[in-house]
Amino acid sequence: MAYQQDHIRNFCIIAHIDHGKSTLADRILEQTSAVALRDMEEQLLDNMDIERERGITIKARAVKVNYHADNGEDYVFNLIDTPGHVDFNYEVSRSLAACEGAVLVVDASQGIEAQTLGNTYLAVDHGLEVLPVVNKIDLPAADPERVCHEIEDIIGIPAMDAPRISAKQGINIHEVLERIVTDIPAPKGDPKAPLQALIFDSYYDSYRGVIVYIRVKEGTLRKDSRIRMMATGAEFDVVEIGCLGATNLVPCDELKAGEVGYIAASIKNIADTRVGDTVTDALAPAAEPLPGYRKVNPMVFCGIYPADGAKYPDLREALEKLQLNDASLSFEPETSVALGFGFRCGFLGLLHLEIIQERLEREFNLDLITTAPSVIYRITLTDGSVVFIDNPTNYPDPSVIQLAEEPIVRADIISPVDFVGNIMDLCTGRRGEFKNMQYLDETRVELHYEIPLNEIIYDFFDALKSRTKGYASFDYSFLGYRPSKLVKLDILLNGEVVDALSFIVFEERAYARGRKICEKLKDNIPRQLFEVPVQAAIGGKIIARETVKAMRKDVLAKCYGGDITRKKKLLEKQKEGKKRMRQLGSVEVPQQAFMAVLKLDDD
């Protein structure tokens, strides 16, 4: 189909988790016949296993389809999927920047949730035309009327004529397609201007190198040209460009302003193709890059170590491979006295951390030991210098600390009113500062808190879910640093500090946390040949103690008529068991002990 800028519609779908974003995307693909029915796999756009299992989209994907509208004209739709989680806010914002409009999917029974708001405001901020759609009207609890009012009242966009659909049942999908044509503006941009193309995603292909997903904002990208990444300065010869078919990449000769497509240019390193960067023509470069680019900074850090020290090179290779597709993952070598060689890894958030950990274990078959996640603390020393600490091991001696500050986030929680008390208890317990509360309707309320990030990265979301029977939704954004009374809590086994178990904690919380960790360790460390004291300490002061009792009898007393092999087998078995343990000083600690310490329940 020939290039007709006013017949292009670039849009994304935004929704809270489980409100039906992926299902609607599938229906759109199906009804525009982009995908033969037999090729339809459930939720085509989410093509990573973990994404499917968790029902969330981690990486953005995009697809181009053709739509023959009721007015007789043919349109090109570029559907750009967005990650649905707060950890990936920046990636969401870049995907939004590639669109002119957003289809806002709201569940007809649940109404607006925390991420609905977060993503919608983000879309509005980017100047996108928001097209509300009320989904799941087939459910018995559906109340589209109420939800449309809610959208108007809370978000402030007209919604009374929002399509009422069931993506699952395929009801009213046609109306959505028509509204995309009529309501979402066509892209602008001059095909003759110097090239400016926005990178909104990329992935590593082992044959072709990095495949970069772009939206051409200005100018024309031609194959066989030389391109430059404006932020990194890296230049490449284009090997192939094309548009994004539903099931494969479709090469073409040029991509013009308003179009969405991909570039393959034998790019080896994904760090050269940062999301948000601008691609321009190296020979006729644009004067300015597109606005909005920033380097994403990890918010949450933890140490990742191979359970078997010999697997260190495998872990490095696995992290390098993951980084090929995920430039927001950072890692650098780190050594722990307790755990040996590993990596200090930085993540956008806790979900990002969990996903990476899970992929390392599942896709690369690695056994890992992960240390407690930490945020970045800003410490002003007595000499006036400022250091940022992402590893408790490096926490300075209290005597040289003039001011300790920790990152604070603004937390937005939406919940049925019945659970307000529970949520307030939780947030107060997590050192949250109450800011505001507003009723969305008679039954639902939105709470705003300012909470130290430190308090969220452990198990806040789980705790929130369990206190609200799963009904509450949650979103957060970084506010800044604030002074705090922080201490470094050390854990000692047999009198020796285990560096991998140290962490930074709010002073008043140290005692309870220390005691809890000691108990957990006691339960998870098998009896040794010696009594093992498990202690928690601040500075030199012991604040909690438990004891792992000594094993008193473990002996093959009888000589079975020269049956040496039986003894030897037992010996080998015990040696194997020992090798699976971490030797911390004179104490053997199984992997699950490290894990248990990370999962401290609140009660």
Place this chain on the structure above:
Amino acid sequence: MPLGIYIHIPYCASKCRYCDFDSVTDFAGRQEYVRVLKSEIRRYADKGISADSLFFGGGTPSVMEAELLAELAECCREVFGLKGEITTEANPDSADFRWLKTLADAGFTRVSFGAQSAVEEELRALGRRHNAAAVQEAMAAAGEAGFCHRNLDVMVGIPFQNAESLDQTLTTFAGLGPDHISAYLLKIEEGTPFYRERMERFCPGEEETAALYLQTVETLRESGFEQYEISNFAKPGGECRHNLKYWRCEEYLGFGPSAHSFYQGKRFYHPRGVQQYLDTDGCMFLDEGPGGDAEERLMLALRLSEGADLSDLPENQYRSILTRARKYQKAGMVQIQGARIHLTPEGFLVSNGILADLLLEL
């Protein structure tokens, strides 16, 4: 170096309730069994093999006529030019003076009684056939028959045992004039009545059993018995030479079902079951591969109070063991003297764990 010879007698008058050894209570076929044993032994004839110890274990050798055991010993003399220690195990209730005398006259030097306890209630719980008085009679009969090496087996950690009852057993037994006492910690094996009936409920707990073991070491020392292996105690010169071969990683041949051999650097054994042994004419072996490597030697040597000499090891292994041993040395579980290392009674109690650690890098 001369070999040790082990002959398994797979017969018992009845099965004890804790026993996991290969034995049956029908011993009508014992004549045939002795014939097959002799034919197996004779297969080693004319190979210039010599032996200096013979051990009859079981089962219960004393359910066999003394003449049959003597015949087998004679067969070993012919084949291996056997000289030195000849031991038989015996049950106190089935070894009478005539039986003992016949063996002593046939050159047997040592008898080992499965005495287990001097406390009636404990003997009944174990399912033993004999009573405490029978031990005294058997010891007297063995002395009169001419056995100057007499051993009593004692079990530690058995149902209803406590410090007091153990003291009674040890004191009583030491007073009967043995030159050797074996004290085994009860281990409840799967498949035994003890296991099925969850008899551990009536046994002393782990902490208490450990204390009983240390009490045993102490009491026997006071009575003149030095500990020379985890479970073995002897007056000077009373050590069992045959068993020492196992722990010093010397070679031996085992005859009969479930008997293990270590011969020409290889370990192999007959499978369990006397009927199968008879059916296959004693020709069926299971191979266990090479034996006698450094790990094995150390594992065995560290069962002995004399311990192991590390000076022959490669430097890195030597260092690894000594480094790992330090913490046990501090805790009084291991002693290090130059290149020699040995476990103390405290160390013996948890020797599985210590060995696994010390030998981790071998």
